[in-house]
Amino acid sequence: MNTDAPFAPWEDETATPLIKFSNVTKQYGTFTAIDDVDLKIYPKEFFALLGPSGCGKTTLMRMLGGFETVTEGSITIDGVDMDGIPPNKRVVNMMFQSYALFPHLTVAENLAFGLKRSDMPKSEIDGRVEEMLRLVQLKKFASRKPHQMSGGQRQRVALARALAKAPKLLLLDEPLGALDKKLRRETQFELMDIQEKTGTTFVIVTHDQEEAMTVASRIAVMDHGKLKQIDTPDRIYEAPNSLYVADFIGDVNIIEGQVTKSEGEAAELSWGEGKPAIRGMAGESLTAATSGAFAVRPEKVAIFSDEPMDRHNRVNGTVEDIAYLGNMSTYYVRLENGSLIKSQVANNRRIARRAITWGDSVWLSWTDTAGIVLAS
Numbered sequence: 001m002n003t004d005a006p007f008a009p010w011e012d013e014t015a016t017p018l019i020k021f022s023n024v025t026k027q028y029g030t031f032t033a034i035d036d037v038d039l040k041i042y043p044k045e046f047f048a049l050l051g052p053s054g055c056g057k058t059t060l061m062r063m064l065g066g067f068e069t070v071t072e073g074s075i076t077i078d079g080v081d082m083d084g085i086p087p088n089k090r091v092v093n094m095m096f097q098s099y100a101l102f103p104h105l106t107v108a109e110n111l112a113f114g115l116k117r118s119d120m121p122k123s124e125i126d127g128r129v130e131e132m133l134r135l136v137q138l139k140k141f142a143s144r145k146p147h148q149m150s151g152g153q154r155q156r157v158a159l160a161r162a163l164a165k166a167p168k169l170l171l172l173d174e175p176l177g178a179l180d181k182k183l184r185r186e187t188q189f190e191l192m193d194i195q196e197k198t199g200t201t202f203v204i205v206t207h208d209q210e211e212a213m214t215v216a217s218r219i220a221v222m223d224h225g226k227l228k229q230i231d232t233p234d235r236i237y238e239a240p241n242s243l244y245v246a247d248f249i250g251d252v253n254i255i256e257g258q259v260t261k262s263e264g265e266a267a268e269l270s271w272g273e274g275k276p277a278i279r280g281m282a283g284e285s286l287t288a289a290t291s292g293a294f295a296v297r298p299e300k301v302a303i304f305s306d307e308p309m310d311r312h313n314r315v316n317g318t319v320e321d322i323a324y325l326g327n328m329s330t331y332y333v334r335l336e337n338g339s340l341i342k343s344q345v346a347n348n349r350r351i352a353r354r355a356i357t358w359g360d361s362v363w364l365s366w367t368d369t370a371g372i373v374l375a376s
Contacts, residue, residue: 007217008232009042016079018043018168018201019064024073026059026225033059035225036073043168046195046202048212051222052248057205060222061171064203065094078168093167097174099158101146108133108142111161118165132160135194152183156190163198172204176211188214209249213237221245237297241284243374246295253301253341256376259292267373269294272337278313283374296371298344303331304363305356314365317341319358324351331356333364 009015017040026034034056041047049057062068063075066087075082078091087094101110111129120128133139136156146154155175162170175191176184192215195202206212212219213233220230221244229241240246247254255278257271267282269292278294286292308314317333320340329351331343343364356362 007044009045010040010218015042017041018045018078019203020076021060022074022076024060024063024075025071026056026063026068027071033225034063037225037227039220039227039230041201041203043201044199046192046204046215046217048216048219049203049205049222050207050209050212050219052207055222056225057207057222058173059225061094061173061203061205064169065092065171066090067094091168092171093162093165093169094171094173095158095162095175097177099146099154101154101157101161103146106143106145107138107149107157110146110157111164114161115164120165128164132164135163135197136160136190151179152187155179155187159191159194163194163200166198167200169201169203172202174206175204176206176208184211185214191215213249221248223248239281239283239372240295240374243293243295243376246372246374251298251342251344253296253298253371255294255339255341257292257294259286259288259290259373259375262286262288262373266368267292269373275315276312278371278373279368280313280371280373281369283372286373286375291376292373293376294371294373296366298330298342300366300370301341301343302365303333303343303345303356304365305360307363308365311365312368313370314363315341316361316363319356319360319362322354322358331362333362 019041021037021039024034024037049060051057059068063070066085082090102113108129111132112125115125115128133142136159138153138156141149141153176187179187188211204215216233218230218232219236221228221236223244229236229245236245236249240249246252255271257269259267260270260277261268262282265282267286268277268279270277280294315335317335319331320334321332323330328344328346333341333343335341341364
């Protein structure tokens with residue numbers, strides 16, 4: 001039995017962050033790329049900056065690395081204000097999406113290149129290179145050149161080179177973007193394993209929600225230069241603080257209406273004339289008698305041929321489409337008010353003939369705690 005306390009330094013008010021953004025703004029002329037950001041990232045975290053293209057996540061990372069200057073506010077790393085400190089003088093290394101390996105050098109020479117230009121004693125360089133090759137499991141590829149390796153192997157070489165000088169902080173800019181889906185998924189777990197072994201703080205920029213949810217201890221969801229929510233992956237998914245976050249992370253059903261009740265953790269949403277109010281968990285800053293929306297994940301929505309009388313939350317509709325994905329099927333059901341709701345069902349047995357098919361009248365239902373009522 002594991003008795004270790006969970007890793008959550010952000011919950012400890014006495015913990016000292018490695019990185020601190022204080023009221024940071026970045027402007028390019030009249031355009032505001034980063035808008036008054038406050039953020040703390042702690043030692044040994046695997047932190048993800050997540051958002052769509054143009055949301056400001058790469059700009060935030062480049063300011064951290066020293067490749068962009070701050071217009072207003074301050075950034076400190078390990079208690080030191082980074083204002084005016086160039087990239088090569090920071091306790092930071094950066095791994096780019098292109099990997100930027102030297103094509104004419106072997107793997108071992110690529111790893112040694114930066115070390116030879118550092119203050120590391122020459123007698124220690126070979127040992128450090130061997131240590132890094134062992135870390136990324138590429139020892140037998142030491143004499144190969146980058147073009148003789150797969151994309152996943154090159155990615156690991158770039159990671160080893162970035163870690164060779166033992167930075168306190170490693171920045172990863174879409175590091176897995178060039179890999180195919182299966183290899184990307186495998187490499188995500190390798191990244192997590194290496195980060196845990198080295199104890200280095202990782203900050204990754206990605207637009208891939210699944211990637212952020214897999215690797216990160218915490219995620220910052222960004223939009224138009226602002227941090228919309230900073231939380232653990234499970235909290236981001238299960239308890240989004242806004243419709244934007246709920247809609248951006250994963251797949252979600254949204255039903256709009258009027259908040260009729262908000263008491264403690266429970267809330268109700270009126271969504272159609274003569275329809276029973278939907279019950280759900282209360283989102284942040286929710287007040288009664290205001291417009292709102294109910295968000296529920298498709299895997300939490302059950303589908304029935306007959307009306308489930310034992311459940312309060314139940315709606316009637318017609319099956320408009322079915323997506324068969326092998327391990328699961330998604331039913332697209334059109335409600336009477338025009339809303340399209342998805343129900344995801346695990347295919348835990350071979351499908352010989354569907355009990356529910358296209359055009360059927362069905363009932364959808366979910367528990368009172370399955371979804372969340374949010375301000376709209």
